[in-house]
Amino acid sequence: MRKLAFLLAVAGVSAAALAAGSRATLPVGNVLQNPGGEADMTVPVSPPSGWIAGTDALTTLNYGAGGFPSATDPGCPNCGNNFFYGGSASPSAAHQDVDVSGAATEIDAGGVYAHLGGYLGGYDGQTTTWSSRWRSSTAP
């Protein structure tokens, strides 16, 4: 919840404003399950709980593991104990589906926005790029 509050604050939206600006049928708050790997009590684990593995799945790992970010490296405040990382395979992926059919009337009328935020990074000078099935229709 502290993570969510921070992200909303960064986005310039208060929780109160969010609630006031939303209608009852819109889901309130973060709709993602396990958005930072904190639901994974035993790590490393792949795929993260709440996420469906791709051909090669992402892994949940704990801050401070040897050769990986520590909790003191720059990143999200209140980052918890865990984070997601690519693992040994490349590319690796995981997904989850969020049912928003309860907001069908408002979505079909237009004017519903999806807001996405998150902390992304990598190790030292190593570069990770990306590819996905949606790449052809998304500007990098």
Add this chain to the structure above:
Amino acid sequence: MVVTVAFLDGSMSPVGSPFQIGPVLSSDRAGTTELLLRTNQALVPATTRTLRVTQTATRASGSSNDGYGDCYDLHLDTTPTAVVLRSFVAASTARGVVIRWNTAAETGILGFEVYRGRATARVRLSRTLLPAVFGGSAGGHAYAFRDIHGRPGSRYWIRVVRLGGSASWVGPARAG
């Protein structure tokens, strides 16, 4: 690491165009180990019934796939987010550090202030508020600020000031 949101209809077929955050490349991180905030937003297309959220990491160098992600947040609302920074980077030059940021929307935004330092000890660099070019509207703009005393490794923050006087922090960006 890239996180993508795709819109699917009742038959789980794609609707409209997906949107994403990332990637954060080594050049964005100035070659250091860190995670940077990225945000984005999109209008949910009509007939959408499912949001498919995919995080993907692809190794370009090294022996391990070290794309990292944390603190994801996805929420729905009937108004665009007040401000979305598409990018926020700091680059060392022969004359200090140039900080650049791009907004995707500036609804309700009065302007920006630039700071240097750690989260617990920031020093304000911009003497006056840098006004938002599209303040109060959904337009976006590109901004730049030079810190003549900046050095490689310096950390920078943007304080986003809203029309009502409230503010929020974005950062840090580390000078490469």
